[in-house]
Amino acid sequence: MRLIDEIKEKAKKNPQNIVLAEGEDERTIRASIIALNEGIAIPVMVGDKQKIMAIADPLGISLDGIEIIDPKSSPNIDRYSEIYMESRGDRRITKGMAEKLLRRTLYYSAMMVTAGDAKGMVAGCTSLTATVVVASQLMIGLREGISSPSSFFIMSVPDCPYGENGNFIYADAGVNPDPTPQELAEIAIASAQSAIDLGWQPRIAMLSFSTKGSANHKRVDKVIEATKIAKEMAPDLMIDGEFQLDSAIVPQVAERKVKEPSDVAGRANILIFPDLDAGNISYKITQYLAKAEAYGPLLQGFNKPVNDLSRGASVDDIVGVIAFTSVQAQKA
Incomplete structure (x- = not known):
């Protein structure tokens, strides 16, 4: 059995809520449906719902069973802002500053993981690795004993x-x-x-x-x-x-x-x-x-599971990373 198939089988035993921070990308939409249908994760997509539906509908993709969250209208912004401000412990950060940051999809998605509303995050097919790392480090933080991700x-x-x-x-x-x-x-x-x-x-x-x-x-x-x-x-x-x-x-x-x-x-x-x-x-x-299969760059050193994608990632690549994140989340 291929390694990725072994990972998927482990994920199916206890599928976890995994937030996909780039819901407005067609590959993410397709991967979320596959992940749901194969039972490897319970995907949550973050982004503008109208834009996501405008991509999915012409492709004949039904998003039934997948939660879509738009940070711009989310009722969780107030709670997330409080969590962020408390974690930073910096009085110079105002609630308005926190809310502005959290209305960005990467930061909102990472905070979902910290707040316990998702068990892991996958991002990177439209974002630089450095951007994903910064958002994750700011919202999720690093494990004890780790100075850099x-x-x-x-x-x-x-x-x-x-x-x-x-x-x-x-x-x-x-x-x-x-x-x-x-x-x-x-x-x-x-x-x-x-x-x-x-x-x-x-x-x-x-x-x-x-x-x-x-x-x-x-x-x-x-x-x-x-x-x-x-x-x-x-x-x-x-x-x-x-x-x-x-x-x-x-x-x-x-x-x-x-x-x-x-x-x-x-x-x-x-x-x-x-x-x-x-x-x-x-x-x-x-x-x-060597014609090897390569999955990554996967991130490590964070308090909770968060993984990056290559901007050239295929739908299958994204599904594989979702599966691995779900397996990580089972043990987190």
Whole structure:
């Protein structure tokens, strides 16, 4: 069974209310119907209802059973404004300022999650990743111990014996351009939770162009320091490095290159890249040259489930992210 089908089956066991922040996009409309009909989530669309219906009606799409909320006329604005103002604790923020912000679809949708009116949020098919991250950080906030959000991709590589039966988590491949050792350690730990959400036992490799001291460079030093910090922060997790990619995922290579005991070498299912150049290039190479399925950038480090989409996302891509968000929400 394909990984995405496994995720959908998990979602169907207890479908969650997932808010779709870009309800005025045709792909979102189509994906919401599929998610509802397949039973993987209870979708809520946010946007101008007249505009949404004007898109759906000519396509013959019935939106029966799907709640549509327009922030401009929502009765929840007053309650949401109070929640936002209390969470910020800044007297300079007036109620009028809070209401103005919350009438924007991304911010309203994120506040729905914080207020408990939705269990998770999906956005990004018409918004920049940075915009989704800012709205989520402002309204939902970060988990304790996390100083900045990050992203990951679920990569499913056909006919691949490595990783988690050919499946991997790549992080960070969408948010942090040049993470510090501390941030890299936090990305590793957040990625472990994402793997647990998938039902995996995390085996985290901190990647570099060096394997256990085979090269000397300040970029290698960053990964070594990040590995040390991550192990101190989460001593119960299987985290190791620094590894070159082959040492991380290929058992035969790990046997030759890694001369010390390691629970991760040759067995990694989570690959932590040293910077966004490496992560972003790697996921695209894997997607196009290995014909892998790529789901993301999915977000991590937030208090509640929130996930991003590529602006080039297909309807099937959106459905897959809705399913994963629903699975995350089951455990939130």
